[in-house]
Amino acid sequence: MNSEAVMTRLFEKLNDLKSIFLYSEKLIPVIQSLIDFMRETIPLLENINHSIADSAAKIPKVSHQINNVTNATELATNEILDLVDKMLNETRHSESMLERLLELEAEKSELIREVAMHSTSPKASELLQKYDEKYDNTARLEVMLGVVKNIKQYANNITLSLQVQDITAQQLAAVNHLIDSVQKKLGSLIHDIEKTQLRSSDELQIPFEESMTFDPNARYQSGYTSQKMVDDVVSKKINPATQDEIDKLFHKE
Amino acid sequence: MNLKFLVVDDSVTMRRIVINSLANLNYLDYVEATDGKDALAKLESDPEINFVITDWNMPEMSGLELVKAIRADERFSELPVLMVTTRGLKNDIIEALKARVNNYILKPFTPQVLREKIEQILSTTITEK
Numbered sequence: 001m002n003s004e005a006v007m008t009r010l011f012e013k014l015n016d017l018k019s020i021f022l023y024s025e026k027l028i029p030v031i032q033s034l035i036d037f038m039r040e041t042i043p044l045l046e047n048i049n050h051s052i053a054d055s056a057a058k059i060p061k062v063s064h065q066i067n068n069v070t071n072a073t074e075l076a077t078n079e080i081l082d083l084v085d086k087m088l089n090e091t092r093h094s095e096s097m098l099e100r101l102l103e104l105e106a107e108k109s110e111l112i113r114e115v116a117m118h119s120t121s122p123k124a125s126e127l128l129q130k131y132d133e134k135y136d137n138t139a140r141l142e143v144m145l146g147v148v149k150n151i152k153q154y155a156n157n158i159t160l161s162l163q164v165q166d167i168t169a170q171q172l173a174a175v176n177h178l179i180d181s182v183q184k185k186l187g188s189l190i191h192d193i194e195k196t197q198l199r200s201s202d203e204l205q206i207p208f209e210e211s212m213t214f215d216p217n218a219r220y221q222s223g224y225t226s227q228k229m230v231d232d233v234v235s236k237k238i239n240p241a242t243q244d245e246i247d248k249l250f251h252k253e
Numbered sequence: 254m255n256l257k258f259l260v261v262d263d264s265v266t267m268r269r270i271v272i273n274s275l276a277n278l279n280y281l282d283y284v285e286a287t288d289g290k291d292a293l294a295k296l297e298s299d300p301e302i303n304f305v306i307t308d309w310n311m312p313e314m315s316g317l318e319l320v321k322a323i324r325a326d327e328r329f330s331e332l333p334v335l336m337v338t339t340r341g342l343k344n345d346i347i348e349a350l351k352a353r354v355n356n357y358i359l360k361p362f363t364p365q366v367l368r369e370k371i372e373q374i375l376s377t378t379i380t381e382k
Contacts (some may be wrong), residue, residue: 077266085273156364159273163361166264167339170310213263213310218339218360226341226359227366233346234357 049190056186063179070169077165084155091152098145105138164220173214254375257299258283261292261307261319262337267360271306271337274364278371289314293322296329304371309338309349320352333374337362 109131116128219226258275260283262268268285275283284299286292288311296302305323309316316336323329336354338345346357355374358366 074264074266078269081266081269081273088273156273156277159270160361160363162266163270166262166267167360169264170339213312213315215310215339217342219341220361227362229343230341230346230357230359233343234350 052186052190056183056190059179059183059186063176063183066172066176066179070172073165073168077162080162081159084159087155088152091148091155094148095145095152098141098148102138102141102145105136105141109136109138167218167220170214170218171216174216174218177214177216256280256282256304256371257301259286259292259295259299259302259305259307260284261286261289261305261311261316263287263308263311267308267337271367274362274367277364278368280371288312289316289319289322292319296323296332303332304374305332305334306337307334309336309340309345317349317352320349320354324353331378333378335370335374337367 112131113128116124258280260268260271260275262271272283272285275281282301284295284302286295289307290313292305292307293314296305305319307316307319314322316338320334320336323332323334334354335356335358336349337358337360339360340346341359349357355377356370358370
């Protein structure tokens with residue numbers, strides 16, 4: 001290769017180099033703005049990281065509080081049940097006493113009637129009528145018995161309404177389970193950002209028991225609609241009208 | 254027929270409510286268990302138990318597992334079992350029926366529903382016998 005060719009090749013290379021420099025000159029501000037962006041982003045990321053760590057640290061407390069709510073409502077519900085039991089015992093006692101009083105009142109009335117019939121005094125029938133009108137307590141006792149029976153019914157209804165405690169306990173357990181999952185996810189996020197494990201001190205442990213069981217769909221619904229659906233499924237299964245219905249039932253599974 | 258109930262539920266509130274409801278229906282003989290395992294132990298130790306009312310969601314052993322364990326044991330294969338639970342999805346009910354529960358009640362229940370289901374189960378089991 002002669003020197004002219006070498007020089008031509010050298011100039012070509014220099015031109016290439018110049019183009020690279022020119023391109024780099026244009027690229028430098030872009031890189032600079034990227035560095036600036038990253039510089040600004042780092043505190044933001046640190047902020048996010050701190051927020052996540054802060055939230056993660058608060059979660060066990062929330063979980064504790066949910067457990068406390070469950071325990072407190074269970075305790076309160078059982079105290080109410082104790083009182084309702086006492087109330088029911090008292091009303092049962094009152095009910096049987098009133099029933100006995102009604103029997104005695106009937107016996108007393110019969111006795112007075114017999115005395116009046118055996119009496120020769122003309123005043124006897126007048127006194128009997130007065131007794132019937134004013135001193136026969138049967139009607140009053142019947143009203144009182146009705147009231148006591150109503151109170152018993154109300155107490156029973158209170159007992160049944162307290163099923164809400166079991167249902168809310170299951171809903172809260174479902175929320176706790178969800179919180180546990182969020183805590184684990186946040187832990188892994190912090191780990192990814194900081195490359196350090198989330199503090200595993202006791203205060204960061206969620207008091208979630210693996211053995212805790214619950215129905216996440218538990219609902220407190222009064223009325224017969226839901227039970228009607230259950231009855232339909234059960235009756236179709238137990239007393240299926242046709243094989244077709246059985247097949248349909250199992251096909252839907 | 255003298256009935257002795259085994260009431261299985263991990264919630265003390267629910268056990269009390271079921272027992273109160275049974276008392277209102279004049280069924281006063283019962284034994285309590287806190288989960289499926291406890292229930293199986295009670296069944297082993299008390300041969301007079303002739304009716305089981307069980308919840309589904311329980312620790313250690315669920316109500317469904319309990320039903321399966323009961324049905325797998327020859328001695329209890331015909332023992333009446335009533336499931337009382339919050340699980341109202343159709344698939345749950347079908348799963349319970351496949352495990353051979355005799356009937357199924359959704360919480361919250363009323364004593365009327367409890368009475369109805371107990372009577373239905375008793376009439377079916379008596380007819381079958």
